[in-house]
Amino acid sequence: MKKKARNSGDNDVDPARSAQMALVRGRDTKPEIRVRKALHAAGLRYRLHDKKLPGSPDLVFPGRRIALFVHGCFWHRHPGCVAARLPKSRLEFWGTKLAGNVERDKRNHVALEATGWQVIVIWECETRDPQRLADLASKIRERERIKRPNRRGG
Numbered sequence: 001m002k003k004k005a006r007n008s009g010d011n012d013v014d015p016a017r018s019a020q021m022a023l024v025r026g027r028d029t030k031p032e033i034r035v036r037k038a039l040h041a042a043g044l045r046y047r048l049h050d051k052k053l054p055g056s057p058d059l060v061f062p063g064r065r066i067a068l069f070v071h072g073c074f075w076h077r078h079p080g081c082v083a084a085r086l087p088k089s090r091l092e093f094w095g096t097k098l099a100g101n102v103e104r105d106k107r108n109h110v111a112l113e114a115t116g117w118q119v120i121v122i123w124e125c126e127t128r129d130p131q132r133l134a135d136l137a138s139k140i141r142e143r144e145r146i147k148r149p150n151r152r153g154g
């Protein structure tokens with residue numbers, strides 16, 4: 001029955017505020033670094049933040065045509081996740097703002113898939129699970145390399 005409280009006294013932290021602070025810290029957020037380290041250790045090589053692709057995916061595996069996004073649970077609305085709960089204050093503001101993020105994510109994923117990319121999303125909360133990261137590495141490895149990626153697209 002005992003609930004492990006790793007961050008004791010963190011209950012009153014405003015999720016919006018902590019997410020905002022994470023955003024201010026910039027691109028090299030902890031979840032993303034956890035993913036990078038795990039995949040690198042698994043022998044996978046990738047490009048970071050490819051701006052030529054819709055949504056500039058956090059990690060890109062060009063040989064396998066995989067675009068990987070490491071999504072913050074709050075900002076990208078991880079369905080059913082406690083970390084995605086909206087703050088009670090300014091509910092309407094956050095609701096609208098974050099719905100916009102979700103819409104944009106959807107558009108980016110559709111655009112990527114339309115050009116032959118496989119889109120994988122790993123959520124911030126999942127990056128704390130080593131098993132989940134190992135599964136992600138095998139999922140990426142399973143996808144066959146494309147021998148000749150120089151096919152011309154429109």
Ligand code: ZN
Binds near residue numbers: 078081124126
């Ligand atoms: Zn989550």
